[in-house]
Amino acid sequence: MSESRHIDPVVLAMVMAIVTPIVIVYMHQKRAPSRSRQTASTGPLPPSQRGFLPYVGVALTFLKDINAFLDKKRTEHPNDGPFRFLVAGKWWSVVYATEDIKLVLNGKESELSFLKGFEELMEGLLPKAFTFVPRHHFFLPLFREGNMEWFCRLLAAEVEIQVPLLFRLPAYAHDTLKRPVQSLSTPSMHENASSNLIDLFETCRHVVMRLNLRVLLGPRILQDGLYGQYYAAFDTIDPEKGLVDTMTSLLLGPKKKEEAWATLREITRQVLEHYEEKESDARGGGYRNDGTMKAQGAQEQQEPPECVLDLLVRQSNVPLDVEEVAGDVFAFVLAAFTNTYAVLAWSLWELAGNPEVRERFLAECGRLQQQKEREQREHHPRPPQSRGRGESYPEEKLLERNNETVTSFLAVVDGCKVARAIIEEVIRLHTPGLFFRKVVAPSGILLSTGHQVPVGDFLAFSARYIHTSPALHTNPDRFDIERHLMEREKKRADLSALQWGGGRHPCLGARFAVMEMVMIMRRIYQDGNVSRVTEMIETHKGQLGTSDKPVRPVYVALERAV
Numbered sequence: 001m002s003e004s005r006h007i008d009p010v011v012l013a014m015v016m017a018i019v020t021p022i023v024i025v026y027m028h029q030k031r032a033p034s035r036s037r038q039t040a041s042t043g044p045l046p047p048s049q050r051g052f053l054p055y056v057g058v059a060l061t062f063l064k065d066i067n068a069f070l071d072k073k074r075t076e077h078p079n080d081g082p083f084r085f086l087v088a089g090k091w092w093s094v095v096y097a098t099e100d101i102k103l104v105l106n107g108k109e110s111e112l113s114f115l116k117g118f119e120e121l122m123e124g125l126l127p128k129a130f131t132f133v134p135r136h137h138f139f140l141p142l143f144r145e146g147n148m149e150w151f152c153r154l155l156a157a158e159v160e161i162q163v164p165l166l167f168r169l170p171a172y173a174h175d176t177l178k179r180p181v182q183s184l185s186t187p188s189m190h191e192n193a194s195s196n197l198i199d200l201f202e203t204c205r206h207v208v209m210r211l212n213l214r215v216l217l218g219p220r221i222l223q224d225g226l227y228g229q230y231y232a233a234f235d236t237i238d239p240e241k242g243l244v245d246t247m248t249s250l251l252l253g254p255k256k257k258e259e260a261w262a263t264l265r266e267i268t269r270q271v272l273e274h275y276e277e278k279e280s281d282a283r284g285g286g287y288r289n290d291g292t293m294k295a296q297g298a299q300e301q302q303e304p305p306e307c308v309l310d311l312l313v314r315q316s317n318v319p320l321d322v323e324e325v326a327g328d329v330f331a332f333v334l335a336a337f338t339n340t341y342a343v344l345a346w347s348l349w350e351l352a353g354n355p356e357v358r359e360r361f362l363a364e365c366g367r368l369q370q371q372k373e374r375e376q377r378e379h380h381p382r383p384p385q386s387r388g389r390g391e392s393y394p395e396e397k398l399l400e401r402n403n404e405t406v407t408s409f410l411a412v413v414d415g416c417k418v419a420r421a422i423i424e425e426v427i428r429l430h431t432p433g434l435f436f437r438k439v440v441a442p443s444g445i446l447l448s449t450g451h452q453v454p455v456g457d458f459l460a461f462s463a464r465y466i467h468t469s470p471a472l473h474t475n476p477d478r479f480d481i482e483r484h485l486m487e488r489e490k491k492r493a494d495l496s497a498l499q500w501g502g503g504r505h506p507c508l509g510a511r512f513a514v515m516e517m518v519m520i521m522r523r524i525y526q527d528g529n530v531s532r533v534t535e536m537i538e539t540h541k542g543q544l545g546t547s548d549k550p551v552r553p554v555y556v557a558l559e560r561a562v
């Protein structure tokens with residue numbers, strides 16, 4: 001009897017060891033500000049869920065599949081009312097009413113650029129996950145109107161080199177794409193073969209990465225093996241692998257992450273030094289003792305800048321900080337790459353499966369090509385140089401030739417209405433999941449439902465819900481480019497088109513992204529055709545800010561025109 005009442009001290013210690021930290025964490029977990037700390041206008045909080053685990057809250061189900069979590073929760077609240085939940089010490093409020101979504105997008109009460117968002121998210125779960133601060137204050141201002149034609153020419157020249165290579169690569173050989181461009185110029189495929197099998201998404205991933213790095217850091221990045229190193233390092237810390245994966249790998253391998261950052265920094269340093277030396281020579285002297293550059297020398301700068309970094313160095317009067325530039329490059333690649341390659345791949349997939357859409361796209365390409373040639377003939381009576389298939393196009397020569405013409409490359413790309421509609425429809429169907437901001441107004445935000453979201457909460461809405469809502473789109477599951485060609489439908493559904501975000505933080509690279517994708521699509525169809533080999537795609541839905549990706553490789557055949 002007495003033995004049964006005895007509590008084993010080891011068991012007691014174990015129980016205490018488990019329970020004590022839980023109680024401590026629970027007592028210290030962040031709570032919503034008390035009513036007394038809110039202003040007079042406060043309404044009730046949205047219905048809240050703290051989850052079973054203190055501090056962790058509902059993190060496990062939320063991060064596992066954000067879309068499934070939202071779908072389930074939405075149905076639990078009447079009339080699509082707002083709800084609130086705890087994820088790793090941070091409170092999130094999700095809204096569905098149109099007025100409230102507009103408040104998130106336009107209102108000054110909530111704020112957050114998406115890069116800062118990553119830092120904030122990680123801070124809750126893994127402090128200092130980004131030891132290397134992503135920024136976007138250097139490069140993105142360069143994306144203003146005056147530079148777009150130049151961007152367009154840079155891209156056009158590189159697309160001329162990259163895309164024809166796709167038709168000559170051996171099947172499945174993605175490692176090949178990591179090689180320097182010179183070695184790729186030698187066809188590795190049998191000349192008589194008429195089609196090349198590729199893993200669509202993986203190939204688009206490489207092509208877009210190559211193009212973006214070329215535009216940012218110049219041709220050297222592709223020529224001396226730096227590309228392979230950059231790509232591998234970026235891959236190690238790419239958050240698009242999914243938040244859970246990223247956090248696990250960061251937790252398990254902080255050393256790996258440090259090494260990856262060091263590689264990115266070192267590559268950026270090499271390229272930056274190259275352009276600083278070039279600029280210093282052009283100005284006839286380099287920096288003064290106070291660090292500022294000497295005035296421009298006798299040697300005038302004739303050549304257009306080779307890349308964004310070159311342009312940046314030319315415009316800067318002080319030496320640039322490697323750490324900051326490397327962070328900016330990372331931020332740019334992250335923003336410019338993860339969605340663009342998926343949207344490009346989905347667009348090619350849709351073109352391959354929709355003959356009617358493909359016909360309209362090809363007709364548009366033909367029309368614009370004729371228009372361009374007509375303008376060229378009028379302004380340059382001599383015949384355009386021949387472009388034999390299989391000929392390799394040295395980039396500099398192409399840029400030279402492009403500069404001769406008066407036709408605006410940008411005007412041609414902007415004229416691609418069908419191609420743009422394909423892209424916008426693809427983004428609608430495979431949209432980035434959740435948009436979020438952080439409430440900064442001290443009094444919080446009063447929602448249309450009368451609920452009050454307190455300062456410090458993440459305020460979010462589901463772009464997927466809007467893009468697939470039957471109230472806003474006729475047959476929302478159907479791929480139909482018509483809805484983007486008809487102004488009427490857009491006007492009817494004021495909030496239906498969030499492909500590029502909206503309000504105070506729209507996508508800054510939308511025009512660049514469209515330009516890049518349209519050029520690649522047109523160039524592929526200039527040399528041949530794409531046909532589906534994989535029949536159906538099993539999709540992994542995009543989570544925070546990323547588009548849908550396939551679960552398994554998706555194969556298509558690139559058929560060369562005969």
Ligand code: HEM
Pocket residue numbers: 112113114115136140332335336337339340343427432435436498499500501502504505506507508509510512513
């Ligand atoms: C198909 C490709 C792309 C898609 C679908 C896309 C989509 C978006 C969306 C929806 C937002 C708003 C997110 C929000 O409100 O929370 C956004 C923001 C942003 N995008 Fe894109 N984007 C793409 C390509 C690019 C490219 C190529 C660049 C850079 C050249 C870029 C740079 C940015 C930046 C810097 C922001 C944040 C703006 C801010 O914080 O104020 N994006 N993008």
